[in-house]
Amino acid sequence: MKALRRYSAVALLLVLAAHGAAAQALSFEGLEFRAGMLWIGNSFTEDADGNPVQGSEVSPLRFSPGISALFRLPGVWRFTPGLDFYYQEYLQPKNQPYDKVVPTQIETGSGEGDIAGTFGVLLSLPVGPELSLGEDWSLAFALSPTLALRFPLIAIEGSDTDGLFEYFYSDGRFFTPEARARLGYQVSPQLEVGALLRGLYPVANLYAELEDGVEWWDELMVGITLSIAYRFGAAEAE
Helix, strand or coil: HHHHHHHHHHHHHHHHHHHHHHHHCCCCEEEEEEEEEEEEECCCCCCCCCCCCCCCCCEEEEEEEEEEEEEEECCCCCCCCCCEEEEEEEEEEECCCCCEEEECCCCCCCEEEEEEEEEEEEECCCCCEECCCCEEEEEEEECCEEEEEEEEEECCCCCCCCCHHHHHHCCCCCCCCCEEEEEEECCCHHHEECCCEEECCHHHHHCCCCCCCCCCCCEEEEEEEEEEEECCCCCCCC
């Protein structure tokens, strides 16, 4: 675990350094619109004794649309800040010896605890290289200090959402560094279609106190999206 924390810290420093360099020579190219599916890991369906966690559902798979701005940096480097959105109900079980918030369904009802419809926003700032695979194909990689901002705005059956807010923003649970890879195909000089694979890890799992029975991959996110990028006559690569 200590080694994993060390590698995570090194990766974070590299990402921050890359973003510092990114501000020096940005050239705006266009916009990318995307949509796909986002898997959210939930390992806490049973406690350490094997008892079911009331209201806790299996890892949800949610529809997630998004948008990014496309910036060119010197050489092969690209900067593509963006926003992605999703919706999920979350529950803070009551009358239980744990405080963890878990994904649930609206049918669970407030009898099991405080439940709220939650809007998720993924704020990403990826920087990485884009490599040419031929005349029309490209492959891009990037790292990002992504923030997973969750807003439990729809209180269900009079639930109190204060505990949900506190959980989502305590111990840095909103900090989810991301690695991504994107395959693109150039349809025309201005239009490109692509497929994006991304993984986001909540670093709070490395240091925050976790309930017994919570696995290392809890709240890990994996997304697969298809996209259309439109470039406004961007400058040629150097």
